[in-house]
Amino acid sequence: MADLEQLVGALKAAGEDTRLRLLALLADGDHSVKDLTEILKQSQPRVSRHLKLLADAGLIERNAEGAWAYYGPAQEGEGAALARWLVRRLDPDDPDRRRDIERQNDVRAGQQARAAEYFARVADGWDLLKRLHVPEEAVEAAVVAALGGRKVDTLIDLGTGTGRMLEVLREFYGRGIGIDSSREMLAVARARLASAGIANAQVRLGDIGDVDLNAGPADVIVIHQVMHYFDDPGRMLAQARRLLKPGGDMVIVDFAPHDLEFLRTDHAHRRLGLSEAQMSAWAGAAGLFVAERHEFPSAREGGLTVCLWRLSDKTANG
Structure with missing residues (x-):
C-alpha cells in the first residue's frame, strides 16, 4: 500500500479536469506532447506542465526519444493501479471525453495518411x-x-x-x-x-x-x-x-x-x-x-x- 503522503500527492495530481482527460487519453495509447496539444487544444507549456505533475506522481511514464518524448500509462506500482481505477470510472458519454476521442482519432488518421503518402513515394x-x-x-x-x-x-x-x-x-x-x-x-x-x-x-x-x-x-x-x-x-x-x-x-x-x-x-x-x-x-x-x-x-x-x-x-x- 502507498503511504498517506504518496496517495494524497497522486490524488492531487489526478484531481483536475485536464489531467483526468490526459489519463484517459494515455490509457488509449502512447502520445507525444504535440499529439496531446492538438487533441486538447491547449498550449504546449500547459500540457507539458500537466504531464509533469502526472509523471511525478507515478500515474504516467515519460519516454524520451531524441527531440521528442512519448507519454503512456504507468505500468507498475500504486500510481498505475490508481490511474486505471480512475479511468474506469470516467463517463464515456461525457462531452469532453467524446470530443477528445474524436480528436484523437483525427490525429491518428492524419499520422496514417502521412505514412501512406511516404510509402507511396518510396514503394x-x-x-x-x-x-x-x-x-x-x-x-x-x-x-x-x-x-x-x-x-x-x-x-x-x-x-x-x-x-x-x-x-x-x-x-x-x-x-x-x-x-x-x-x-x-x-x-x-x-x-x-x-x-x-x-x-x-x-x-x-x-x-x-x-x-x-x-x-x-x-x-x-x-x-x-x-x-x-x-x-x-x-x-x-x-x-x-x-x-x-x-x-x-x-x-x-x-x-x-x-x-x-x-x-x-x-x-x-x-x-x-x-x-x-x-x-x-x-x-x-x-x-x-x-x-x-x-x-x-x-x-x-x-x-x-x-x-x-x-x-x-x-x-x-x-
Whole structure:
C-alpha cells in the first residue's frame, strides 16, 4: 500500500479536469506532447506542465526519444493501479471525453495518411532503402531461424510492404497472408510473388492498427520494420495479438533505440527505435513473453542496430 503522503500527492495530481482527460487519453495509447496539444487544444507549456505533475506522481511514464518524448500509462506500482481505477470510472458519454476521442482519432488518421503518402513515394525503391541502413541478409537468416525449421499452416506478415518476408519464408508456411495499408506497396508485392512463383501467399489491403480478425488465426505473425511507424507500438502489438493462435509466436524486427532525427522528419518514423524494456512491457500486456532476442549492429559508422524478438504465448507456455 502507498503511504498517506504518496496517495494524497497522486490524488492531487489526478484531481483536475485536464489531467483526468490526459489519463484517459494515455490509457488509449502512447502520445507525444504535440499529439496531446492538438487533441486538447491547449498550449504546449500547459500540457507539458500537466504531464509533469502526472509523471511525478507515478500515474504516467515519460519516454524520451531524441527531440521528442512519448507519454503512456504507468505500468507498475500504486500510481498505475490508481490511474486505471480512475479511468474506469470516467463517463464515456461525457462531452469532453467524446470530443477528445474524436480528436484523437483525427490525429491518428492524419499520422496514417502521412505514412501512406511516404510509402507511396518510396514503394519502388523500398528494398534498396532498407539495405542502406540494416544488415538485411543476417536479419533475414535470423527470421528463418526463429521459426525453428518448422512449417506452419498460416503465417501472417503485418505491414508486408513489398512482400519480402513472404518470399523469404515461402518454405515455412502452407498459407501466407500479407497485409498492408499502401496500395502502391501491395502492387509491388503482388508482382514480386508472381515473379517468384509463390502461389500459396496472398496480399491484401488492410489497417494493421485495427486488424481484421477474418485474416487469422495465425500460427506465426511477422512484423518486420513496422512498429517504429506507430506512435503507440504497444497498441499495434495488442491488435496483432488478436490474430495469433494459442501457442503461436510473433517474430518482430525493428531498430534498437537511436537518435537519428532525420528518420522521423524525412522517412515518416514515429519512434526512434524500440528498447528491450519497452518490448518486454508491450509483450507482457498482450499476454506474450520475450522468448529470444538478437541484435545486428550496422557495419557502417553511425549506422543503426537492428533487433529481432521472438514473442511467445504466455498461456500456452505456463
